[in-house]
Amino acid sequence: MSLLQNMSYQEFEYASSLPKSQCELIAKLADVELVFNVTKKPGEVLLKYLDRRGYSIVQYKQFLKVATISTFYKPQSKVALLIANDKYEHLSKLATPTVDCETLQSKLTSLGFITVYINNISAEDLKKQISKVLQQIPEDSYCFIFYAGHGCEICNTKCILGIDCPTDSILPIHCITENWLLQEVSKCKPELCVLIMDMCRNILNREENKELYNSILNIEDCIIHSNLLIAYSTQSSKSSYEVLQIECSHTIDMDETYELKTGDLEKIIPSSSQYVNALCSRIFDNVDVSALLDKVHEDLENCRKKQRPIKVQCGVAKRSLYDPVKGIYFSYYVDCIHKTHLKVIQQFYWPN
Secondary structure (H helix, E strand, C coil): CCCCCCCCHHHHHHHCCCHHHHHHHHHHCCCCCCCCCCCCCHHHHHHHHHHHCCCCHHHHHHHHHHCCCCCCCCCCCCCCCCCCCCCCCCCCCCCCCHHHHHHHHHHHCCCCEEEEEEECCCCHHHHHHHCCCCCCCHCCEEEEEEEEECEECCCCCCEEEEECCCCCCCCCHHHHHHHHHHHHHHCCCCCCEEEEECCCCCEECCCHHHHHHHHHHHHCCCEEEEEEEEEECCCCCCCCCCEEEEEEEECCCCCCCCCCCCCCHHHHHEECCCCCHHHHHHHHCCCCCCHHHHHHHHHCCCCCCCCCCEEEEEEECCCCCEEECCCCCCCCCCCCCHHCCCEECCCCCCCC
């Protein structure tokens, strides 16, 4: 059956009444060239044309869904930096960070983001890579940064831990502070920055990490700019949850976080973390980013393993992950020496 034959009368009336702007967008999505005459209903003209071209009702509804998505702003580009650390040299290995980033990469790519993926890297090398990526992002862009791996908190400062981090006597070179990361982001003057840290926020023992605590006096200034959203997967001093499929689940205390131990790799099939599962189930919702994170956090608070994520925001105007870009080419050339740590998942050119 054709497109028109599969439509109810109510659907036909609604589609026929669509304004010219939406019809032009649907025509563009369908890759057809149409000139809409002011004397005829643009929606009806479009329907009949698509029907003759053999488009189905399913295809039309997909076009219509995209055409009715709320748009709040047009950034220069949209770039996602995804960081996964799971193969630690001294700390316990983790099961989900790589899966988390690969899952998010797929979702964000379909939303028009250029995604850059960095995995299993020391803090020192990660700083260099982050700086290189952020230097390539033009002003007035959307910047989405996601980190999954081990983390800690010291004097209310959140820290990312590199894969070379020891179990005790942690030094500043083993960490990347949230303040440093926000400083680097501010240099590219983004229109929107979303920073999500899916990591534990355990407070380090002061006696075992004296040098790190002493260095906190020299911590970087925290630079705040408008349209900044920061999300932590858990509260201070708490662990985040990894969702695992386990062969012998009765051996696992389901009330505690299960960390992957040596020899356990063959026993489990990793899935995404609890936070990423909730995020990916909501990421295509037609809402602004702040409302999106509110929904994700509400879902986490109501799940079986209750998780208490936190959102911090500064002067956030309505911005959506769906927002179309103005049109700029973003390129990032990977140094050969670091290409095992970083790969550019996709590059786009968006026409004006």
